[in-house]
Amino acid sequence: MDLQGLDSYQGGPGCDFNEHVLHKTILVGDSGVGKTSLLVQFDQGKFIPGSFSATVGIGFTVMLLGDSGVGKTCFLIQFKDGAFLSGTFIATNKVVTVDGARVKLQIWDTAGQERFRSVTHAYYRDAQALLLLYDITNKSSFDNIRAWLTEIHEYAQRDVVIVLLGNKADVSSERVIRREDGETLAREYGVPFMETSAKTGMNVELAFLAIARELKHRAGQHAKEPSFQIRDYLESQKKRASCCSFV
Structure with missing residues (x-):
């Protein structure tokens, strides 16, 4: 059974949400009844048939933490719409193409739940990948990364993919x-x-x-295929786009 959540909350600087309005709406029903299309219609004002249908052969759950x-x-x-917006929250699916194959990412944004860690814990076990963010302008958000990683190692799947991001x-x-500093911490925990x-x-x-x-x-x-190294892949891609990087 698929669950799609919509939340309203305060998202911090750059994303101004009303912290006094906290509610959740969950779309429930059998597969194929149109839950995702309903969400897309509400979010984007348009119907996209087959966007997240069973034709996508592989799917994974990704969580944003921090x-x-x-x-x-x-x-x-930014990833979903290619835009930097305020006043909007979306828990969504996104289909990307990898080596000619369509891969569906079901992405959960945990913002607003940091004060209710038990809520976040319930999602850890279902996630195959975690993007762990800190703010390069906020020292405490960086200092707390160790605590986040401790929780991840306690509650998440043993082989969960983790990427540390300095936002x-x-x-x-x-x-x-x-x-x-970010590079040193990442090396310490063995994450890209x-x-x-x-x-x-x-x-x-x-x-x-x-x-x-x-x-x-x-x-x-x-069995005999060489493993994919996400750290090497990220480094190679960053070098290719180094002209656009911030110093």
Whole structure:
């Protein structure tokens, strides 16, 4: 049974939500009755037949994690719509193409639930990939990454894909966390890392495509086939786009 959630909450700087309005609407029903199309119609004002149909042969669940205000919701909106918006929350599906195959990512934004960790915990076990964000202009959000990783190791699947993201790289004048600090922490925990900007789109699509590629490779990997290295893939892609990176 598929569940699609819509939440309203305060998303931190850059995404102004009313923290006094907290509600959840869940679409429930058998597969194929049109739950996702109904959500897309509400969100985008248009009907897209077959967008997330059974023709997509493989699908995975992705969660966005991190302290309140690091930009999780804006990060999701940038990937989903290619726009930096405020006042909107979407828990959505997105179909991407990896090596000619269509891969569906069901993406859950946990923003607004940080105060209710038990709610977030319920979703950990269902996620195949986690994007863990901190704000490069907020030291406490970076310091709390260790706590987030501890929770992930306790509640998530053993082989969950984790990518650490230093968000808001466009606000370089307010930076308090060096890129090197993020790289050092990522090496300590053995996870890939890169800096992103939900506002400009820097490395947003790359983050999702990388985990989609990793998950697809795992699902179809043969015994003698070399494993896909998500860290090497991210580094190679970042070098190709280095002209657009922030310093």
